[in-house]
Amino acid sequence: MLIVMGLDSPRSDIDKVIQKIVELNCTPHEIPGSSKLAIGITGQTHLLKEEDFQMMHSVQEVVRVTKKYKLVSRQMKSDDTIINIDGNSIGGKELCIIAGPCSVESRDQTFAIAEQLKKMGIKFFRAGAYKPRSSPYTFQGLKEKGLEILAEVKEQFDLKIVTEAMNSQSLNQVAEVADIIQLGARNMQNYSFLEEVGQLRKPVLLKRGMSATVEDLLLSAEYIAAQSSYNIILCERGIRTFETSTRNTLDLNAVPVIKQASHLPIIVDPSHGVGIWDKVPQMALASIAAGADGLMLEVHHDPENALSDGYQSLTPKRFKELLNKLSDLAPIVNKELKLYEYSNNPA
Ligand code: PEP
Ligand code: MN
Numbered sequence: 470m471l472i473v474m475g476l477d478s479p480r481s482d483i484d485k486v487i488q489k490i491v492e493l494n495c496t497p498h499e500i501p502g503s504s505k506l507a508i509g510i511t512g513q514t515h516l517l518k519e520e521d522f523q524m525m526h527s528v529q530e531v532v533r534v535t536k537k538y539k540l541v542s543r544q545m546k547s548d549d550t551i552i553n554i555d556g557n558s559i560g561g562k563e564l565c566i567i568a569g570p571c572s573v574e575s576r577d578q579t580f581a582i583a584e585q586l587k588k589m590g591i592k593f594f595r596a597g598a599y600k601p602r603s604s605p606y607t608f609q610g611l612k613e614k615g616l617e618i619l620a621e622v623k624e625q626f627d628l629k630i631v632t633e634a635m636n637s638q639s640l641n642q643v644a645e646v647a648d649i650i651q652l653g654a655r656n657m658q659n660y661s662f663l664e665e666v667g668q669l670r671k672p673v674l675l676k677r678g679m680s681a682t683v684e685d686l687l688l689s690a691e692y693i694a695a696q697s698s699y700n701i702i703l704c705e706r707g708i709r710t711f712e713t714s715t716r717n718t719l720d721l722n723a724v725p726v727i728k729q730a731s732h733l734p735i736i737v738d739p740s741h742g743v744g745i746w747d748k749v750p751q752m753a754l755a756s757i758a759a760g761a762d763g764l765m766l767e768v769h770h771d772p773e774n775a776l777s778d779g780y781q782s783l784t785p786k787r788f789k790e791l792l793n794k795l796s797d798l799a800p801i802v803n804k805e806l807k808l809y810e811y812s813n814n815p816a
Contacts, residue, residue, distance in 0.1 A: 470509075470510040470514045470517055470519075470531065470532070470533055470534065471507050471508070471509055471510070471531070471532040471533075471534055471539075471544070471545055472486055472507070472508040472510070472522050472528055472530075472531055473505050473506075473507055473528070473529045473530040473531075473532065474486070474505065474506045474507075474508065474527050474528055474529060475505065475506065475527060475529060476501065476502075476504060476505060476506050478506060478526075478527035479526075479527065482525070482526040482527035482528075483499070483506065483508070483527070485525060485526070486508055486522065486525055486527075486528065487499075487508065489521065489522065489525070490508070490510050493516070493517055493521065494512060494513065495510045495511065495512035495513065495514060495517065496510070496511045496512050496695070496697075497509070497510060498510070498511065498540055498694070498697060498699075500540070500545060500546050500699070502546050502547060502548045503548050505529070507545055507546055509534075509539060509540050509545050511539060511540065511695050519531040519533075532544065536687075536730070537684065537688060537691075538684070538687040538688050538690070538691040538731075539691065540691060540694040540695065540699070541687055541690045541691050541694050541701070541731045541732070541733055542687075542730065542731060542732075543729065543730060543731060543732055545732070546732040547732070548732060549561070549732055549734070550699070550700075550732045550733050550734060551734070552672055552700045552702060552734060554629055554648055554649065554672060555629065555648070557592050557593070557629060559702055559734050559736075559762060559763060560702070560733070560734030560762050561762075562803070562804055562805055563804070563805055563806070563807055564757065564762065564763050564764070564795065564799055564804050564805065564806045565593065565702075565734070565736060565762060565763030565764075566591055566592075566593065566763055566764055566766070566792070566795075566806070567593040567594075567595045567631050567649075567674075567736070567763065567764070567765040567766070568586050568591050568593070568594070568595060568765075568766045568767075568768045568788060569582060569583070569586065569594045569595035569596045569631075569767070569768060570582050570595075570596050570767060570768065570769045570775065570782065571596070571597060571600075571740075571767050571769070571775065571777040571778035571779075571782065572596060572597045572598075572600050572608065572610055572611075572615070572775075572776055572777045572778075573596045573597065573598050573610070573611050573615035573618050573619060574608075574611070574775070574776045575611075575618075576618050576621070578770070578771075579596060579618050579619070579622055580618075580621075580622065580625070581770050582596075582768060582769065582770050582785070583622045583625075583626050583628060584626065585768075585770065585785040586628070586768065586785070586788075587626045587627075587628060589785070589788070589789055589792060589808060590807070590808030590809040591628070591808075592628065592629055593628070593629045593631055593648075593649070594622060594623075594626070594628040594629065594630055594631065595631040595632070595651070595765060595767075596615075596619060596622075596630075596632060597610055597615070597632060597633045597651075597777075598610050598611055598612055598613075598614075598615025598616045598618075598619060598632055598633075598643070599612055599615070599632075599633055599634070599635040599636075599639055599643070600633075600635075600777060601633070601635055601653050601655045601656070602777065607777070608776040608777055612639070613639075613642065616632070616642055616643065616645075616646050619632055619646050619647075620645075620646045623646065623648075629648040629649065630646055630647050630648050630649070631647065631648065631649040631651055631674055631765075632646065632647045632650075632651060633650075633651040633652070633653050634647070634650050634651070634652065634666060635653070635656065636662070637662065637665055640662075640665060640666065640669070644669050644671055647671070648672065649671075649672045649673065649674050649702065650666055650669070650671055650672070650673050650674070651673075651674045651676065652666060652673060652674065652675050652676060653676050654676045654677060654678050654679050654681075654706055654741075655678070655679075657675065657676060657677060657678035657681055657685070657686065657689050658678055658681065658685065658689060660689075660692055663689055663692040663693050664692055664693075664695075664696055666693060666698075667692065667693040667694070667695065667696025667697075667698040668696050668698070669698070670696070670697065670698045670700075671698070671700070672700040672701075672702065673693055673698065673700065673701050673702070674702045674704055674736075674765075675689060675690055675693065675701055675702070675703055675704065676704045676706045676738065677703070677704065677705055677706055677708065677720075677723070679707070679708055679709045679717065680708065680709055681708070683723050683726050683727060683730070686703060686723075686727075687703075687727070687730060687731055690703060690731070690733060701733050702733065702734050702735075702736060702762075703727060703731070703733050703734065703735045703736070704735070704736050704737070704738055704765060705719065705720055705721070705723045705724060705727075705735065705736075705737045705738070705742070705756075705761075706719075706737075706738040706741040706742055706765075707719045707720065707738075707741055707742030707743070707744075708720050715742075715743050715744055715745060715748065716741065716742075716743065716744020716745070716781065717741060717742050717743070717744060718742075719737070719739055719742030719743060719752050719756075720742075721737070721752075721755055721756060721759045723735070724737065724756065724759040724760050724761050725759060725760055728760055734762040734763070735761055735762055736761055736762055736763040736764055736765055737752075737753070737756035737759075737761045737763075737764055737765070738764070738765040738766070739752035739753045739756060739764065739766070740765070740766055740767035740778070740781045740782065740783075741767075741778075741781065743781065744780065744781045745780065745781060746772065746780060746781055746782060746783055746787070749766065749781065749783060749791075750783070750787070750790070750791045750794070753766065753791055753795070754791075754794060754795065754798055757795060757798055757799065757802060757804065758798065758801075758802060760802065762804075764795075766783060766788065766791075767781055767782040767783070768782060768783050768784070768785060768788045769782035769783075769784070770784065770785055772784060792806070792808060796808065
């Protein structure tokens with residue numbers, strides 16, 4: 470259920486509505502939009518009656534949200550959510566580019582890539598310290614050591630860190646370093662873990678599970694939002710289909726479908742979606758043409774010797790070429806790509 474109030478409603482009226490929701494054993498969520506204030510209600514809302522709220526001061530409307538997901542739905546909030554991370558926005562006009570290697574492999578490797586990306590004006594650096602690998606015999610990530618390296622990169626280059634949390638045991642350590650906690654495809658439906666991550670109230674990048682529908686993805690986002698954690702970035706990263714010529718099938722239909730269904734930002738990871746480096750630039754451009762708010766791309770200075778996902782990684786040079794094309798494309802879809810070139814000392 471959703472209570473619509475004017476943005477200029479007196480605080481005392483808003484507090485009375487919130488108090489009433491709590492008295493009825495439900496949870497209130499204040500969601501301000503550009504013209505209205507929505508107060509979302511989660512919990513046993515079928516037990517609530519519209520009349521409980523209709524007569525209260527400053528209440529304009531009481532709406533039953535018909536979708537299974539509520540807080541993340543467009544019905545709850547018609548404006549796009551723009552997430553602000555220390556002045557860097559995700560979900561607005563500016564395209565958000567998250568780039569970096571699949572894994573933290575060593576200090577030298579991570580610093581070499583981070584330095585080149587920083588010089589290109591990239592603000593969000595990705596790299597996994599904990600890696601969910603399909604085979605138990607492949608590189609599993611540097612774990613704590615990897616987080617230490619990421620903390621150094623963050624400090625040295627003033628980059629925002631996006632890194633995956635794989636389980637409860639390492640969640641708090643990951644959260645200390647991460648500006649955005651990545652939840653991987655394999656964990657998208659680990660509901661108790663989604664709740665734990667939600668309780669931290671930190672920005673989350675939620676990747677679509679490989680066999681998950683768009684509705685499944687939005688319901689997983691709802692698990693996080695239900696913990697009053699609203700800074701959620703959705704990520705399309707390809708799904709499993711009968712097609713074997715690429716690693717996954719990048720479902721770009723999901724972008725406009727999600728834009729209509731949800732107010733959350735949606736970015737695309739064509740590196741995992743395609744799995745072959747030379748097809749990544751085309752699908753990156755297609756993602757932005759489809760209306761995505763940004764991209765997550767794997768970049769490695771020595772892809773042939775990468776310990777994970779080298780085959781789908783762009784070299785910094787190829788990545789730079791793609792950035793130039795993205796800058797040209799952005800205004801056509803009413804977006805912009807701001808790149809600040811750093812010439813000498815990147816820090
Ligand atoms: C990754 O980003 O390196 C990764 C493991 O992604 P996914 O969870 O989409 O497979
Ligand atoms: Mn990877």
